[in-house]
Amino acid sequence: MTSIEKRYQAFCETLPESVDVEAAKERLLKQHVETPSWGYGAMGTRFYTLHKPGAPRNVFEKFEDAAQVQKYTGIARSVAIHIPWDKVDDYEELKQHAQSLGLSVGAVNANLFQEDDYVWGSLTHPKAHVRERALAHLAECVDIMNKTGSTILSLWFADGTNYPGQDDFRARKHRMEEGLAKTYAMLGEGQRMLIEYKFFEPAFYHTDIPDWGLATLYAKKLGPKAQTLVDLGHHPQGTNIEYIIAILIDEGKLGGFHFNNRKYADDDLTTSSINPYELFLIFNEIVAAEQDPAIELDIAYMIDQCHYIKPNIEAMIQSVVNIQTAYAKALLVDRKRLKEAQENMDMIEAEECLVEAFNRDVTPLLEKVREELGVPANPRKAFRESGYMARIIEQRSR
Amino acid sequence: MTSIEKRYQAFCETLPESVDVEAAKERLLKQHVETPSWGYGAMGTRFYTLHKPGAPRNVFEKFEDAAQVQKYTGIARSVAIHIPWDKVDDYEELKQHAQSLGLSVGAVNANLFQEDDYVWGSLTHPKAHVRERALAHLAECVDIMNKTGSTILSLWFADGTNYPGQDDFRARKHRMEEGLAKTYAMLGEGQRMLIEYKFFEPAFYHTDIPDWGLATLYAKKLGPKAQTLVDLGHHPQGTNIEYIIAILIDEGKLGGFHFNNRKYADDDLTTSSINPYELFLIFNEIVAAEQDPAIELDIAYMIDQCHYIKPNIEAMIQSVVNIQTAYAKALLVDRKRLKEAQENMDMIEAEECLVEAFNRDVTPLLEKVREELGVPANPRKAFRESGYMARIIEQRSR
Amino acid sequence: MTSIEKRYQAFCETLPESVDVEAAKERLLKQHVETPSWGYGAMGTRFYTLHKPGAPRNVFEKFEDAAQVQKYTGIARSVAIHIPWDKVDDYEELKQHAQSLGLSVGAVNANLFQEDDYVWGSLTHPKAHVRERALAHLAECVDIMNKTGSTILSLWFADGTNYPGQDDFRARKHRMEEGLAKTYAMLGEGQRMLIEYKFFEPAFYHTDIPDWGLATLYAKKLGPKAQTLVDLGHHPQGTNIEYIIAILIDEGKLGGFHFNNRKYADDDLTTSSINPYELFLIFNEIVAAEQDPAIELDIAYMIDQCHYIKPNIEAMIQSVVNIQTAYAKALLVDRKRLKEAQENMDMIEAEECLVEAFNRDVTPLLEKVREELGVPANPRKAFRESGYMARIIEQRSR
């Protein structure tokens, strides 16, 4: 018996009887977290962008970095791309490059915020020619989905205004609805669009889709191929995100996540780095739904982070591991005891079911999962010791 | 020509040509702001409740105080009631008392938060007998609407939980939906229910209807007699409330307001006392919609304030006048110039249309309106000089 | 070897070499968390107060309940009192009652917010006679300290205003400074005053001591017997409280804590129930200072919670255990590795030092500590099974 197996056995003995650890392990073996191509490049604040040696110079190198995350975690086998940042002449080549690395192309993220025109809006822009240009870009994105086998169109609109009076709110809403409907019509079989919301920034006075409420209202009008995308950093302070997750699950509209964390504004920090309990509570809702026969889930778990200072690949491994940890802890909640406590209106007992699961050190389970996945027990350490960073710093500076 | 007339004439000359001041005046003459019966009584913080001499001892005295607000402002001719705080044996008597004072009974506000059972929820409570009790209370409220001629059932749910795990979010949602549907079925011809939302408090971990998104999702499922109620103090910091108003108007779901203001949490301060520009921007959306033939509005303008220290009647007059002022300023926005500026994407010019309207001193117009309404030019001052307070302090201390 | 001992030995083997677990255990054996007398009574929101069977009817019963927390945790051997809520004729009797229960009287909390006059301020009140009354109350509190052997005067001022213009800010500041100086002069040898700050509530527009900055500015002017009191719930959202702790430690002004937690406003929730990582990071600063020979600490660790729905004694045990857990985790941070990582500017490695310590399940250490303290391994469970609640519900309803 390996030491991992031994620790796992000992771990299993500490679990409550009603917890099915084998089922949890199966779930963990199938877990899939998508990393974003842009998370491997240099990203900055509005004040400065740090020069990072070894930063990838194109989308092919970004996929190579992403392959490292997959190599060491085993659960990060797709990569979201961002158009036009990741635009290439030959998407077949990109698709094959991905496959050769054991990866696939994940969500296609449209970029409707990096042209002069778009500072006034994209689908909501007052001028028809700009809206048409935005739609042409979205059509291009769907085309790339078709070429790369991607099934998700990821839509974040930076649309908004900076000052009262700048534009007519209801007119913008009508334009947004019209543009979304046209985009929806572009989607093929098995494809879906995820509508992201954001409370503030980069528009400073109003954001055209500020909250889950409006994103979901639009998704409901559009139809089953449209769902809501929850970026953890895009809420007002004090928001109960796990409750929003429960609502969206119940409405069949939880399309996916953009994982990250923040202290004050939308800081795109490492997932779980500020409030790990919150991430656990989010996964607690998901696990409860997974175990509810009345619920069907099809959630895209995607990371969206901006590693300003941290070394990108390590930070991404850290994030994937944090998400894995939160999921593992949530899978081991004693749901039988929780349900009983809730039925007895025994709130301390109910709370302690969650606290105990959160406080549990799930390392033995994760090591076992990693063994079965054929990846190192400590992904970050193994990556660090691999010498990959030194290699690319040398190669990419040539 | 009276001095009011003279000042009004001079004022009119300062207005842009495209502003129709007579139309504005007509709107102001028809404005209607409902005051709440509970705003006349002593309300406190969780730490203390101040003893206020002259505070009304029953709903009849509350209506007498409300009649003073109507007497001095001329636009506050209905009074919202709160059950069971305003419960009486004979609602016909209450209705006639109101009429004798030139008032009518406005919205009926259900109270589902002042019993031991309700700390765990009302319509969302895990136990069926509590949910049934809540429904019985709502049926009682609709009965009171029938007896008093009220057309609005005002629904604020304090429902929520205080700690993670306390209850099952989705189960609570199902119970809420079931309860709302049963309530909806109670409504008669010409009656509607307004669903209020609140981001936090008194539940400390999650609120069952935390935002406009969920309130409106429910209202949409229920049907045309259900709409959303916007309490200005119930949003996270930084929320663009005027944008929510525009969305709700566009969706036909803006049922009404609970007017107040706050600095940090839900402080129930005098409307407009912290950020008068925000109130103006809210009315700016309403006026724009009033002038849009595609839009039908039926908005209940209700004050919901807790006058902790301020003398209640004066504070209520202040609030009514502040709402009147914001509406007057919004009515005088040069919408032709605003529209042109927006079409030209001239954001400073567009913003200045609003700023100029906001900075305009509308006292001459308001004095003219008050003259036509037959109320004093300075309502608060006139009330203060009337001796009413001294009278009731004496009478009600007997 | 007991099973506790066995688990402890196994636990010790998992720790990094540079962590001194025996030293940590010594610290934990000496840990002292004060519980508040008012945390045992029924507390409510501004909307409602739940009736709790068995709630103590006087300060003697509150101490009996507090003795349960001490009995089952072993580290809660003092109780803060609140005057006039806990006023008695004979403080010698109270002191002896406490001693007979194995307790002592902790901080004396002044109450300067529950009289009509105080809605306008206490030490800051515009009228001299109210300020004098407040000072007389403070003198009474110091007298009670003398009689009970308490060394801490705990000062929370609800002082503030509700509307712009209500009072003169600088005049209030002068009055506050004068009042604080007079209070300072009352303190005897070995006594100190802790100045609490609060960002908002119950005053709605401005709070006279809103933040650590002003509390500390006053404490510095007053002298060594004045320090700052940090209530975890009294900060704006997004505040880095652990940084404030570090600053106060460095300035010699960290007098103590009021422990609790909150989701949005000052909700007085169970400590650590919303963001346990934050509590850990706070203790991480304290432990770092404890190990720094340049620093002298004299911190009063006090709980200040309002258990609205939770059963009070269990909730208090939960809080004490959560604080103990956070301290234990912080004591086991590998500070050698952390320091090296910081010196190497290796931010992921440094962060992981904290994350690993936080994720560590410290139950075996805590069970060992409890064994040595002579209390049950699972305090909350043991209390629940003791039948105490049933007993007092019966006794106190007579």
Added chain:
Amino acid sequence: MTSIEKRYQAFCETLPESVDVEAAKERLLKQHVETPSWGYGAMGTRFYTLHKPGAPRNVFEKFEDAAQVQKYTGIARSVAIHIPWDKVDDYEELKQHAQSLGLSVGAVNANLFQEDDYVWGSLTHPKAHVRERALAHLAECVDIMNKTGSTILSLWFADGTNYPGQDDFRARKHRMEEGLAKTYAMLGEGQRMLIEYKFFEPAFYHTDIPDWGLATLYAKKLGPKAQTLVDLGHHPQGTNIEYIIAILIDEGKLGGFHFNNRKYADDDLTTSSINPYELFLIFNEIVAAEQDPAIELDIAYMIDQCHYIKPNIEAMIQSVVNIQTAYAKALLVDRKRLKEAQENMDMIEAEECLVEAFNRDVTPLLEKVREELGVPANPRKAFRESGYMARIIEQRSR
């Protein structure tokens, strides 16, 4: 009598007797608002920077644009510079260029955030050589002050960390204090340093000087040449900034302002564009202090805005005018009546003193002031009609 004079006379007649409008006019004639060189260039969000035709290509052109603001407002006669953005070989030339335009060089703003090293801190950096480099930059700034006649060193530190554990809080504090002391020692006669604070961003976990409390604690330790700099956008939501102003005035530590406004985060919007009442309340504290013989003020009124989309010069004129308007309104508060109301504890009357002053349309007074200053009655309109923008767009695109 000119129409301006007529309107002014009519305006004066509407004022309360106890308001000294001539004194107010004198104050307004002497008002001085400094504009920032960087406010004339293209600034962006972290997502995008708009290309603005006509944007100045160097500091000389920035001063030319600033001269337009002075030409049309008459109260913006100095310009803050930012080093190294505005670095020139010959500061005498810059000084004379400024003088030739009727301007002077205002505050010198150090830039300690745009080098790779500084992402870990400047004065707080763990490595001595980086701290020395930061000090060398500060010495260079003081040298530029000496050469240009500037008297203010404006210090904003982007210093902070992004993740728990990244660095040692107290060690950083010690380094900051040491660096500030060395900087203080560089200041000559008549020079001062203003220490800015910021609650968050660009550091995402902690900011080394997060609030007025720490900035002021440092300023007090340093001595009379060190004061606090208040940037209106650098506070948590809900902060009562006018109270901070009152405190700083009372402590003799209000060094100056960075004016702007924000809706959620630090958005650098046009001053007064989101909450004009707040700006008025800030000036209300200043005017009260100006009229208090016990108080000496030396406040630097500086704008710090990032005009992302708005045309820069117009936006700057708008800001200057908004600040002028707020000051004018505050100068016309009936302070006699306010004081009486406060003494009578008549809070509605006191509040109304402020509300009336805020609602007053001060255009006639401002037009009169502008006439005496020799600038157009409507600065923004006059600038727009001047053709300057068309000219520089043509010239600067060559």
